[in-house]
Amino acid sequence: MNFDFSDDLKQLRDEARRFLSEQATPAVARRALDGQERYDATLWKAIAEMGWIGAAIPEEYGGAGLGYEGLCVLAEEIGRTVAPVPFASTAYLAAEAILLAGTEAQKREWLPRIADGSVIGCFALSEGTGNPDPRSIRARAVGGKLSGVKYPVTDGGIADVAIVVAHDEAGEIALYLLPLKGVARTDLKTIDPTHNHARFDLDAAGAEKLGAAGGWDQVQRLLDRAAILFAFEQVGGSDACLQMARSYAQERYAFGRPIGSFQAIKHKLADVYVALELARSNAYFGAWALAADASDLPLAAATVRVSATEAYHLASKENIQTHGGIGFTWQVDCHLFYRRAKHLGTTLGGAPFWKDRLVSLIETRNAA
Amino acid sequence: MDFNDTPEEATFRAEVRSFLQANAQPKAGTRPVLRQSGIDAEGVRRCKEWQAKKADAGFAGLTWPKRFGGREASPIMQVIYNQEEDNYVVPKGLYEIGLGMCIPTMMAYAKPEQLERYVKPALRGEEVWCQLFSEPAGGSDLAALRTRAEKDGDDWVINGQKIWTSGAHLSDFGIIVVRTDPNVPKHEGLTFFFLDMKSPGIEIRPIHQMSGARHFNEVFFTDVRVPDAQRLGAVGQGWKVSLTTLMNERLAVGDVQRPDVDDLVELARTVTVDGQPAIRNGAVRERIAEWYARSQGLKFTRFRTITALSRGETPGPENSIHKLVNASKLQDIASYGIDLMGEAGILVDDEVAEAYGMFQAALLSSPSSRIAGGSDEILRNIIAERVLGLPGDIRVDKNVPFNKVPSGSR
Ligand SMILES: Cc1cc2nc3c(=O)[nH]c(=O)nc-3n(C[C@H](O)[C@H](O)[C@H](O)COP(=O)(O)OP(=O)(O)OC[C@H]3O[C@@H](n4cnc5c(N)ncnc54)[C@H](O)[C@@H]3O)c2cc1C
Numbered sequence: 120m121n122f123d124f125s126d127d128l129k130q131l132r133d134e135a136r137r138f139l140s141e142q143a144t145p146a147v148a149r150r151a152l153d154g155q156e157r158y159d160a161t162l163w164k165a166i167a168e169m170g171w172i173g174a175a176i177p178e179e180y181g182g183a184g185l186g187y188e189g190l191c192v193l194a195e196e197i198g199r200t201v202a203p204v205p206f207a208s209t210a211y212l213a214a215e216a217i218l219l220a221g222t223e224a225q226k227r228e229w230l231p232r233i234a235d236g237s238v239i240g241c242f243a244l245s246e247g248t249g250n251p252d253p254r255s256i257r258a259r260a261v262g263g264k265l266s267g268v269k270y271p272v273t274d275g276g277i278a279d280v281a282i283v284v285a286h287d288e289a290g291e292i293a294l295y296l297l298p299l300k301g302v303a304r305t306d307l308k309t310i311d312p313t314h315n316h317a318r319f320d321l322d323a324a325g326a327e328k329l330g331a332a333g334g335w336d337q338v339q340r341l342l343d344r345a346a347i348l349f350a351f352e353q354v355g356g357s358d359a360c361l362q363m364a365r366s367y368a369q370e371r372y373a374f375g376r377p378i379g380s381f382q383a384i385k386h387k388l389a390d391v392y393v394a395l396e397l398a399r400s401n402a403y404f405g406a407w408a409l410a411a412d413a414s415d416l417p418l419a420a421a422t423v424r425v426s427a428t429e430a431y432h433l434a435s436k437e438n439i440q441t442h443g444g445i446g447f448t449w450q451v452d453c454h455l456f457y458r459r460a461k462h463l464g465t466t467l468g469g470a471p472f473w474k475d476r477l478v479s480l481i482e483t484r485n486a487a
Numbered sequence: 488m489d490f491n492d493t494p495e496e497a498t499f500r501a502e503v504r505s506f507l508q509a510n511a512q513p514k515a516g517t518r519p520v521l522r523q524s525g526i527d528a529e530g531v532r533r534c535k536e537w538q539a540k541k542a543d544a545g546f547a548g549l550t551w552p553k554r555f556g557g558r559e560a561s562p563i564m565q566v567i568y569n570q571e572e573d574n575y576v577v578p579k580g581l582y583e584i585g586l587g588m589c590i591p592t593m594m595a596y597a598k599p600e601q602l603e604r605y606v607k608p609a610l611r612g613e614e615v616w617c618q619l620f621s622e623p624a625g626g627s628d629l630a631a632l633r634t635r636a637e638k639d640g641d642d643w644v645i646n647g648q649k650i651w652t653s654g655a656h657l658s659d660f661g662i663i664v665v666r667t668d669p670n671v672p673k674h675e676g677l678t679f680f681f682l683d684m685k686s687p688g689i690e691i692r693p694i695h696q697m698s699g700a701r702h703f704n705e706v707f708f709t710d711v712r713v714p715d716a717q718r719l720g721a722v723g724q725g726w727k728v729s730l731t732t733l734m735n736e737r738l739a740v741g742d743v744q745r746p747d748v749d750d751l752v753e754l755a756r757t758v759t760v761d762g763q764p765a766i767r768n769g770a771v772r773e774r775i776a777e778w779y780a781r782s783q784g785l786k787f788t789r790f791r792t793i794t795a796l797s798r799g800e801t802p803g804p805e806n807s808i809h810k811l812v813n814a815s816k817l818q819d820i821a822s823y824g825i826d827l828m829g830e831a832g833i834l835v836d837d838e839v840a841e842a843y844g845m846f847q848a849a850l851l852s853s854p855s856s857r858i859a860g861g862s863d864e865i866l867r868n869i870i871a872e873r874v875l876g877l878p879g880d881i882r883v884d885k886n887v888p889f890n891k892v893p894s895g896s897r
């Protein structure tokens with residue numbers, strides 16, 4: 120058994136960590152937080168030049184061909200920072216959707232431009248409150264024209280192309296490729312201002328169907344694959360919170376000793392460590408399932424979604440707690456992770472949705 | 488990443504499988520074995536028979552030196568053996584401590600002629616060993632133990648009491664750590680021995696456990712003589728020797744205990760909530776999903792440990808996660824399963840109770856898993872201090888002569 124990343128990928132991870140710790144500092148995230156910019160174009164360009172966006176895109180479509188394990192490794196490092204870049208929207212959702220459902224021509228047209236960073240992608244599923252559900256989709260395409268309301272769309276205000284979930288003429292759910300130039304979009308305020316969010320008001324916007332097939336299954340397949348990549352970001356973010364809390368607890372003194380010497384803090388952080396390691400191990404299995412395109416992928420995805428969402432919420436809230444009063448300030452970075460944890464944990468659907476799905480998948484497996 | 492055996496591992500696995508196929512009954516379709524009661528005379532006989540068979544076929548002490556009947560195999564082979572054996576019903580519970588902890592400590596410290604005498608009979612299961620560490624005043628804080636040993640000629644004379652000694656009543660030999668100097672700080676005054684459990688002056692009283700079993704014991708020592716030749720390590724070095732034993736305890740990767748989440752899923756299909764199978768109930772589904780995610784997380788954490796073992800690395804303190812998660816999961820799943828059964832959840836007769844009484848048995852035995860072999864709190868301390876690098880607890884007994892350390896009334 121070799122349940123670990125290869126030495127090459129570990130080297131990639133170390134390089135990514137070094138690069139991001141210098142270039143994706145909290146100060147960069149704060150420019151988005153304070154509303155000075157909607158994403159960091161300089162960082163985005165650098166990431167594109169290193170080939171990260173196209174890590175899992177095959178070389179024939181302009182990608183780096185590092186495979187899914189490579190993309191997972193990068194996702195963990197991106198998650199460790201709160202980098203204000205549309206990486207998840209573009210690489211885990213838009214590129215994945217095109218790879219999964221697109222025609223050969225669509226792949227040739229879009230993937231190289233996504234891989235080189237010139238096109239930012241996003242995924243428009245939600246139509247207001249509620250978890251992923253085909254019954255709540257109202258958007259509809261008639262004769263290549265999309266109409267409907269989509270919100271919130273992560274990175275929707277800065278993207279060049281959207282993958283939109285809508286009904287086709289036959290009333291079937293399908294994925295549509297929507298170039299966003301000229302489309303009416305409004306920025307929305309969210310709990311995580313380090314990412315742009317928008318509302319689309321589509322009134323006969325010109326779009327093309329992604330591939331020939333459709334159906335909700337396709338949407339769910341995309342969500343499953345993305346959930347694994349999101350989980351690596353969640354694991355990276357949880358680890359960052361644990362490291363922050365740990366260093367603070369070593370340095371901060373109260374009652375004449377480091378607060379990290381109180382068991383109330385020690386045991387709390389040990390619990391965070393446990394949640395993180397369980398999530399990480401589930402994420403490794405997800406990486407394997409993605410890379411091997413295994414039949415277990417949906418089960419692996421729902422499993423890691425549940426544990427990574429729980430781990431990040433726990434790690435980010437206990438990081439604030441360990442910091443005491445200073446943890447509740449705008450100036451200290453704890454809240455950036457707390458915000459991001461909730462953002463990542465609800466995009467693609469919240470924990471109740473994934474827990475229910477996980478049990479359905481267990482039931483299906485047991486019935487087989 | 489892959490889940491494949493190396494060619495060498497695959498060959499070994501096939502060898503294990505054919506041994507087990509020929510000699511044991513597969514678990515599939517059989518009732519779960521509830522280890523609610525202790526081991527009776529018939530149980531001892533079956534354990535001994537199985538251990539001899541296993542040793543003769545070369546599957547006992549896999550990682551041990553060849554001259555003691557082992558194979559000098561890497562720890563990964565032990566993992567493979569355990570994985571395969573877990574698919575069969577085999578008698579358990581008599582040798583884990585002796586072979587997992589006592590004999591490895593002997594191998595690190597005993598004289599060659601002693602190893603010649605003791606290792607093989609232990610390996611074949613002819614002689615049973617126990618671990619005499621804990622005392623009323625020294626559990627988590629093992630080094631606070633008070634049992635005294637005083638030198639008398641070529642012997643040491645032991646007086647005092649051990650407690651919670653699993654299997655003492657079935658054992659032929661034991662390893663013991665005792666205080667030989669109360670005038671120095673607690674860790675410095677300890678010395679380690681092995682002894683014959685039939686020595687005059689030893690009295691063993693089984694303790695009735697809350698689960699109903701009687702598997703651990705009080706062991707009283709009145710002027711028990713142990714030859715100095717049976718000392719392991721130098722006088723005053725008993726703490727260091729104990730750590731060898733405890734390190735081996737940590738390496739023992741526990742098997743998954745039942746009921747696990749799959750048993751809960753099965754139960755939720757058969758019992759009803761609000762006129763429907765419980766598994767259709769949203770609240771029940773959430774709980775199942777959470778335990779499934781934990782259970783899988785632990786399984787894949789084990790795979791990461793196995794990967795490290797297979798590269799020849801030694802698992803460190805991070806390995807504490809296994810028991811910490813497993814013990815509470817077992818207790819909580821047992822409790823929740825019983826809740827789902829409603830009032831009949833209190834029934835324990837395995838002919839009448841749901842799932843052969845598996846949940847009830849686990850409810851009553853699982854508290855021990857959170858205490859024995861390092862309590863939950865001690866494991867969290869280990870993770871916090873040795874994995875995360877947080878400061879140690881403040882110790883009021885540090886650098887104080889043992890006989891000046893405060894002690895309570897319990
Ligand atoms: C919204 C808000 C309003 C406030 N308003 C006021 C105000 O009006 N006036 C005022 O004077 N103060 C005010 N405070 C300050 C507040 O009382 C302190 O933040 C609080 O006492 C914690 O102290 P600290 O921030 O220094 O954290 P620390 O004391 O440094 O604590 C950091 C962490 O260590 C833990 N910890 C500390 N000691 C121990 C211990 N012995 N055992 C276990 N864990 C320990 C804490 O629980 C915490 O998790 C306010 C704080 C907030 C967040």
Ligand SMILES: Cc1cc2nc3c(=O)[nH]c(=O)nc-3n(C[C@H](O)[C@H](O)[C@H](O)COP(=O)(O)OP(=O)(O)OC[C@H]3O[C@@H](n4cnc5c(N)ncnc54)[C@H](O)[C@@H]3O)c2cc1C
Binds near residue numbers: 621628650651703863
């Ligand atoms: C089924 C079973 C089998 C056993 N078999 C053996 C055996 O074969 N040989 C043997 O030698 N022993 C054996 N033991 C004993 C076992 O090792 C001890 O029970 C264990 O080390 C805890 O010690 P204690 O019972 O004295 O509890 P204590 O150490 O008194 O602990 C009581 C409570 O205080 C907590 N606590 C203690 N210290 C700290 C601390 N520093 N910080 C925070 N919390 C703390 C503990 O976590 C626990 O919750 C067995 C125990 C059980 C339950």
